[in-house]
Amino acid sequence: MKWNKHIDHMTAKGNRSLGFIKRNLHGCTEDIKDLAYRSLVRPTLEYCAAVWDPHTADQIYQIEAVQRRAARFVKRDYDRHSSVSAMITNLNWRTLAERRKIARLSVFQKAYEGYLSIPVRTLLHPVKRSTRRSHTKSFIELYSSKDCFKYSFIPRTLIDWNNLPQQIISTEDPKAFKQQLQNHFQ
Known part of the structure; x- marks a missing residue:
């Protein structure tokens, strides 16, 4: 239960940072959005990750969901038929689990x-x-x-x-x- 609260807090903070970037950088280039995500959001999701690496599928999904939303934003592709995995690969981002x-x-x-x-x-x-x-x-x-x-x-x-x-x-x-x-x- 303790870890779920930690992951909830961490993903909420990551989502807030992503929301900030979306509000302020919506008209910027892909490179600037990519840099903003890697500088402001991803460090929040990876804080102390070497020692608390979650193992359940729902915890991993919850963290990866923030990166998946960021990929859609960076690529400006919100079509529900678009592959977010392909976007992440195109951006040369590793999964957060990796x-x-x-x-x-x-x-x-x-x-x-x-x-x-x-x-x-x-x-x-x-x-x-x-x-x-x-x-x-x-x-x-x-x-x-x-x-x-x-x-x-x-x-x-x-x-x-x-x-x-x-x-x-x-x-x-x-x-x-x-x-x-x-x-x-x-």
């Missing part, structure tokens, strides 16, 4: 490499034996029947981390790692 996944993996990589004070290497247990699917920095995944733990930052990110290719995992520089993630998830 952006949150990249943020989670980037934070985890920074912790692994020692850039953050999260003792990942001491808290987690590495996989003893490599398989064809695993890489040299794989960890034993944490399982739980409780959603509050199962979908929290570390257990959820471990699954994504263990599925990354070796060439991305081998990158130690955080900026290069994030760039490789963005290329990988394109």
